[in-house]
Amino acid sequence: MTIRVMHVGLGPIGVGVLKQVMARPGFEVTAAVDIDPEKAGQDVGEILDVDQKTGITVQGGLEAALAGHDADVVALCTGSTLPGIKSQLEAILGAGLPIVSTTEELSFPHFSNEALAGEIDKMARDAGVAVVGTGVNPGFAMDTLPIVLSAACETVDSVTVDRIQDASVRRLPFQKKIGAGLEPNDFRQKADRLEIRHVGLAESIAMIAAAFGWKLDRITDVIEPKIADEPVASNLISVDKGQVAGLIQDGVGFRDGEPIIRLHMEAYLGAPESYDAVRIEGSPTLYSKIEGGIPGDIATASVTVNTLPRALAAPPGLHTMRDLPIPSWWAGD
């Protein structure tokens, strides 16, 4: 079996997904779409900066691409918010294609927009196909993993997840996205305008709470700059002492006024140790740590590609990682 994939959105994440689908057995690129006029019309090989024509030309229009498609599934990597992708979901589901998307708010859309989640679910059922939002975070490191670990517990009192990343090794758009190199005031203004933020902590918290059957009072999501206390640099950005090296973001879910789910992210240039850690307080208390952390760029693409077979096998409707069979790498044979 080879899964034929139409790629919609060729930003950094979309390109990461495209590269894996090209390289991995069991998957095949059949079409690629991006509205950027600089990309439309190019061969996919040129987009990937590989010395090889693929014969697949990037199309500028989604409707035209869908009209003549021979895909099994769409990898949708265009935006972070539900309203931003709604018309794309409509068009793709209208063409009867299942969707795996890296849209962060789609990872648990019941949180940000229950009504729209219901609409998407109905559209997917009407189309007879599945829709899933996923990625490494949200979708895996701070929700799926702690949920799975909790299965070993008879009681759970609280969940804490730390995702600490040295951003020096990440791509430039990521380093900019976390505010590296900004003055603290600029950081705060950009954060207020939602230009600097990780989208998905609230979705992950809501997914954990739903899995456990916890009813939360509220979810908070607070971003602070990580100020460099000495000069620090990646090979792309230099940060002076007192400037912003990156971000610290805390999502907290409260039940009966108590913080019961705490998701803590740090992503900054010069973080001394990258790791992902889950602590479940309960019986038993479990502490799991992934040394070096889960590398975000590869893993977002991996989780997305590894979810493609799940979307094809799932019953029609809107799904999340919470209700799909356990995720897995797949050799493609």
Add this chain to the structure above:
Amino acid sequence: MTIRVMHVGLGPIGVGVLKQVMARPGFEVTAAVDIDPEKAGQDVGEILDVDQKTGITVQGGLEAALAGHDADVVALCTGSTLPGIKSQLEAILGAGLPIVSTTEELSFPHFSNEALAGEIDKMARDAGVAVVGTGVNPGFAMDTLPIVLSAACETVDSVTVDRIQDASVRRLPFQKKIGAGLEPNDFRQKADRLEIRHVGLAESIAMIAAAFGWKLDRITDVIEPKIADEPVASNLISVDKGQVAGLIQDGVGFRDGEPIIRLHMEAYLGAPESYDAVRIEGSPTLYSKIEGGIPGDIATASVTVNTLPRALAAPPGLHTMRDLPIPSWWAGD
């Protein structure tokens, strides 16, 4: 919703499951069955050694218990092998009840007996209910967890799982099961007679291979005694230097002659550190470690109880942890 559970088999694992079902919101004990004449006729409270009558009397006969049942699901904790539980599966499925079982070979029955797995699947479909084998190991620590972790990878070259346990803190039957206190020759004879062994490494290896789409040439499963190089004792057993402190067991899955899945267990009195570690070699390479390890006694019962809602929600047929939605603790509300 309260899930009403009939408990079949009240050995140490069955009693652990029973205790959790009694204690946890969302679950209720409705019946208990054990063929041991010393248990049949007793109140469940006496079995648990709690100072409280439950009003539920342990029944000696499964057929009689099934005849008048008001249960939603059966927790079956009687044996380790498929042939040993076949008649019990038939009786329970004949009564139309779904089953979650700690029978190790049922965790991935396609390995030890594909024909019998097919029969069980057919019986379950005919009965319109689900059957699942699970537990902490097999079912979680050495199969579900590494499979889930692999979802962050674009390539996987090999998987190694280490489960290292200081057996001093485990119950006496476990300490005996691993051979603590035996002379090395006695250990080897008992291992040859299959009286000392952990059942499930081959099932876990087969489950990982099936998830990845790897075709294995063969699976090996080798048990060695861990010889005490100095005297060691739990509060239950004393081991002299030169005697057996516990077991070391290695399961290996080979593909094209190469060891590609390695599951390594050590369980002995005086192990300096208990932990569960997963190493996935690939892109990215991931190393995840649970400090202190997943405590086996609680966690086997937890995974089993946490799987009860999954079995009720699953379509009819034989399932494994590989094809059920991600496992999770559940608050029971």
